Amino acid sequence: MAAQLHRLTVIAKCMHSISTLYQQQQQLHIFFIIANRRRFLLSLKTLDPTSTAIRVKARYFRRRAR
Helix, strand or coil, X not given: CHHHHHHHHHHHHHHHHHHHHHHHHHHHHHHHHHXXXXXXXXXXXXXXXXXXXXXXXXXXXXXXXX
């Protein structure tokens, strides 16, 4: 019984950490979209290499979120 309970708590902890990771990823995802839009508008004026990096990251996170 104790072993079963322990296994359940371990599973619960794993589930919790996965959900928090997912929430963090969603926040990052939103941040990258915002940064992407801002950088895109900036890169229209001045072509800086960092904007493309952010665009690639945003695309990556968008793909992950689906």
